[in-house]
Amino acid sequence: MSEAVTRPGITADALLASLDPLLRAWLPRQRWFAGKGRPISDFNLVSATELLPPTSELGFLHLLIQVRQPLVPGLAGGSPTLAPDCYQLLVGVRRELPPRLAPALIGHVTRGPLTGYTVYEALHDTRMSGFLLEALRMRARIGTLRFERDPRKNIDDGLAPRVLGAEQSNSSLVYGDTFILKLFRRIVPGVNPDLELPLMLARERCARVPAPAAWFLADVGDEANVLGVLQPYLKGTADGWELALRELAAGRDFSGEARALGRATAEVHLALARALPTVTLGHTQMELIAEGMADRLDTAAKAVPALQPYAPALRTTFEALADLGRGEGTWTAQRIHGDLHLGQCLRSPAGEWSLIDFEGEPSRPLSERRMPQPPVRDVAGMLRSFDYAARSREPWAPQWAGDCRAAYCAGYAEVAGRDPRMDPVLMRAYETDKAVYEVLYEARHRPDWLPVPLSAVKRLATNGPATEQH
Numbered sequence: 001m002s003e004a005v006t007r008p009g010i011t012a013d014a015l016l017a018s019l020d021p022l023l024r025a026w027l028p029r030q031r032w033f034a035g036k037g038r039p040i041s042d043f044n045l046v047s048a049t050e051l052l053p054p055t056s057e058l059g060f061l062h063l064l065i066q067v068r069q070p071l072v073p074g075l076a077g078g079s080p081t082l083a084p085d086c087y088q089l090l091v092g093v094r095r096e097l098p099p100r101l102a103p104a105l106i107g108h109v110t111r112g113p114l115t116g117y118t119v120y121e122a123l124h125d126t127r128m129s130g131f132l133l134e135a136l137r138m139r140a141r142i143g144t145l146r147f148e149r150d151p152r153k154n155i156d157d158g159l160a161p162r163v164l165g166a167e168q169s170n171s172s173l174v175y176g177d178t179f180i181l182k183l184f185r186r187i188v189p190g191v192n193p194d195l196e197l198p199l200m201l202a203r204e205r206c207a208r209v210p211a212p213a214a215w216f217l218a219d220v221g222d223e224a225n226v227l228g229v230l231q232p233y234l235k236g237t238a239d240g241w242e243l244a245l246r247e248l249a250a251g252r253d254f255s256g257e258a259r260a261l262g263r264a265t266a267e268v269h270l271a272l273a274r275a276l277p278t279v280t281l282g283h284t285q286m287e288l289i290a291e292g293m294a295d296r297l298d299t300a301a302k303a304v305p306a307l308q309p310y311a312p313a314l315r316t317t318f319e320a321l322a323d324l325g326r327g328e329g330t331w332t333a334q335r336i337h338g339d340l341h342l343g344q345c346l347r348s349p350a351g352e353w354s355l356i357d358f359e360g361e362p363s364r365p366l367s368e369r370r371m372p373q374p375p376v377r378d379v380a381g382m383l384r385s386f387d388y389a390a391r392s393r394e395p396w397a398p399q400w401a402g403d404c405r406a407a408y409c410a411g412y413a414e415v416a417g418r419d420p421r422m423d424p425v426l427m428r429a430y431e432t433d434k435a436v437y438e439v440l441y442e443a444r445h446r447p448d449w450l451p452v453p454l455s456a457v458k459r460l461a462t463n464g465p466a467t468e469q470h
């Protein structure tokens with residue numbers, strides 16, 4: 001289904017004919033492409049919008065493109081179903097690519113109506129990135145694209161754009177060190193938690209999360225698809241992962257920062273619990289949560305054989321969670337971050353921590369990512385992250401990780417009023433679930449890193465405490 005192709009005389013099919021062979025080669029090389037390792041069957045153009053009036057020399061296309069891929073047994077892709085994944089692309093079309101744009105090359109078109117043109121990643125073209133900021137400022141409507149902004153926020157024009165060089169799951173543009181525009185790559189119809197939660201937190205006056213200043217969407221069929229969010233750029237910040245590695249390398253303690261991070265996490269949790277409904281989990285829900293964890297373990301063990309020897313022991317952790325659910329207690333679930341780790345925490349030069357990237361784990365269905373969950377899940381994510389940092393170098397530093405983990409929980413308890421270590425069964429189950437997720441994530445995206453979560457899996461399977469050496 002094509003919503004619009006605005007270049008006169010070019011149909012969706014013809015446009016795809018031009019781009020098809022180039023995208024087949026280029027897409028799997030992109031960090032954000034979720035379907036790595038599976039062949040591409042074909043493409044379907046969901047929408048194509050000409051962003052600036054094209055000339056014979058230059059044009060900019062905004063594309064939403066579905067990529068169909070067969071399911072290879074044992075290697076599920078970005079989506080747990082057979083539904084095709086939809087990606088956002090910004091494509092520049094030029095007769096001649098200037099040398100400064102050479103690294104952005106997608107390819108030279110040899111068939112279809114764009115024959116003879118060169119196509120490239122237009123994010124790297126300041127004409128394109130500058131145009132996006134202007135569209136947000138002016139609340140533009142272009143074809144299916146709808147640009148929105150918070151009228152209370154001032155956005156200066158003409159801020160110089162640059163592509164953020166970070167390793168990330170999406171793509172970001174920084175404007176004059178004032179704003180950062182995150183462009184989502186894999187587009188899922190519906191409410192995007194990375195816009196929803198920061199907006200809610202801003203309403204709660206929670207200063208731990210940068211408040212969205214503008215955003216843009218595509219209206220396709222009955223669905224609004226969030227494509228990008230503009231937030232204040234926190235200049236001079238360092239992310240928790242960089243900082244932790246730096247301190248580790250210098251043999252310095254990080255527990256003071258870990259404690260501050262625990263406090264910041266609890267502040268965000270409290271604000272989310274005020275802003276959005278919380279629910280009480282009884283035994284049925286706990287059993288369902290445990291079942292979900294066991295199912296994810298089965299999927300991961302099928303895809304990553306190295307996980308298989310540990311699967312029976314890990315399953316007992318999830319059984320313990322289900323048993324806990326059969327007891328007397330109840331637990332509170334609320335909206336949480338959903339994929340919290342050190343890389344999602346930014347520390348200002350003044351030492352204040354902010355949390356970013358509320359999308360949740362990108363491979364989970366949106367409905368699941370938006371469900372209330374026990375806040376201990378975020379805590380477990382951070383505990384995993386301290387372990388990751390400590391294991392990412394030789395010799396690994398179990399004491400360092402153990403101190404950070406304890407300090408983080410203590411900091412969390414100071415603000416939340418309850419220490420997450422009071423729920424050891426819940427915490428262990430979530431930590432195990434996260435380690436299993438990481439095994440699959442690393443197998444797909446960074447196979448060299450696979451030993452890091454596997455060592456945690458080994459520890460969790462043999463019931464060892466977090467600081468035990470394996």
Ligand SMILES: Nc1ncnc2c1ncn2[C@@H]1O[C@H](COP(=O)(O)OP(=O)(O)O)[C@@H](O)[C@H]1O
Nearest residue numbers: 166168169170171180210231232233234356357
């Ligand atoms: N508001 C911000 N201020 C400064 N840097 C930011 C901000 N938001 C994100 N970043 C930087 O961009 C990187 C990627 O952002 P993130 O939201 O995690 O994107 P992704 O989902 O693509 O991983 C972060 O690791 C951080 O370095």
Ligand SMILES: O=P(O)(O)O[C@H]1O[C@H](CO)[C@@H](O[C@H]2O[C@H](CO)[C@@H](O)[C@H](O)[C@H]2O)[C@H](O)[C@H]1O
Nearest residue numbers: 168169241339341342343361384385388438441
């Ligand atoms: O891209 P996102 O930041 O949304 O998250 C994904 O990528 C992360 C890696 O960049 C991955 O995190 C894992 O590696 C981190 C070190 O690079 C470590 O601190 C985390 O604890 C570990 O989970 C994350 O799981 C994935 O969803």
